[in-house]
Amino acid sequence: MPPSDAALPGAAPAGRPGLPAPPDATRPVDVLTVVSGADATPSVRRVLLAGTPAAAAAAGPTISLLVPRVGDPAPRWPAVARDGRIVWPAGAHGVSLRSYTARRQDPDRGEVEIDFVLHGDGPAAAWAAAAGPGATVAVAGGGPLGERPAGWLLLAGDETALPAITRILAEAAPGTRGLALVEVADVAEEQPLPAPAGVGVRWLHRDGTPPGEGTLLADAVAALDRPAGEDVFAWVAAESAAVRAVRADLRGRWGLGRAQHHAIGYWRRGRAMAPAG
Ligand SMILES: Cc1cc2nc3c(=O)[nH]c(=O)nc-3n(C[C@H](O)[C@H](O)[C@H](O)COP(=O)(O)OP(=O)(O)OC[C@H]3O[C@@H](n4cnc5c(N)ncnc54)[C@H](O)[C@@H]3O)c2cc1C
DSSP, X not given: OOOTTSOOTTOOOSSOTXXXXXXXXEEEOEEEEEEEEEEEETTEEEEEEEOOHHHXXXXXXXXXXXXXXXXXXXXXXXXXXXXXXXXXXXXXXXXXXXXXXXXXXXXXXTEEEXXXXXXXXXXXXXXXXXXXXXXXXXXXXXXXXXXXXXXXXXXXXXXXXXXHHHHHHHHSOTTOEEEEEEEESSGGGOOOOOOOTEEEEEEEEOTTSOTTSSOHHHHHHHTOOOOSSSOEEEEEEEEHHHXXXXXXXHHHTSOOOGGGEEEEEEEBTTBOSSOOO
């Protein structure tokens, strides 16, 4: 999650097409409108958003999402500077910056679909739980998922990483081999996860252990032998401590170099990703 004044990956330069932008120019953020929301599972709310084709194309795969307070009919959105920094309005604005993943982007239809984990506290989870048709959210920029094609792929994550894992598997070459390990609360949280025939999918159930408190993901990776050869890539995203444990194992025991893995904490137990606006 970038801090509030961080440059955003993939942020478009400010200014009008064809004209050089002055150095201090900003561009408005892309505002998306909720079309519908549905429960993908008991704890995942799938929200369909509509915007211009350009906004839908720019909103992902990872998204710097600007989330207003629940029920705020006229959020005071920030702007985006030429270098990608978010320029916040002066005073209280009630908008929080959070990172999400576009599960699906369809620029032709101007659609973006996001799966929000309803984990309880938090401006983004609260917004998603309450958002009905017509509610708005904004996008400050998009970025890559960090995956790379490889002959053998390890994907390891929890429910916050499931949209990314879904996209990575959908785009993997048909001959890809490997394993996807997905930690969820229980069997009711499993989702259809199409994968190349050579990639196994294994669901890990917390079965009552609160998210971020167990070692399921790290234990599952620790039980895996390193596949032979160098054409191996591991993509890992989950609670930060779990990711740290898996990353250490993959760098140490598996000997993966920097170019062979992408491991990033998607959330931190007991800590908001950034202060609420
Ligand atoms: C690149 C990237 C992509 C992401 N994609 C997605 C996505 O597609 N869908 C998605 O749901 N999340 C995704 N996340 C994770 C999401 O950004 C965090 O869960 C974020 O903290 C949610 O913001 P919030 O305002 O709801 O809660 P915050 O205000 O950040 O946190 C409030 C409290 O909730 C706790 N908390 C936060 N997330 C969880 C959780 N998942 N389970 C249990 N407790 C939690 C925190 O520890 C804190 O105590 C992504 C993160 C990154 C970095």
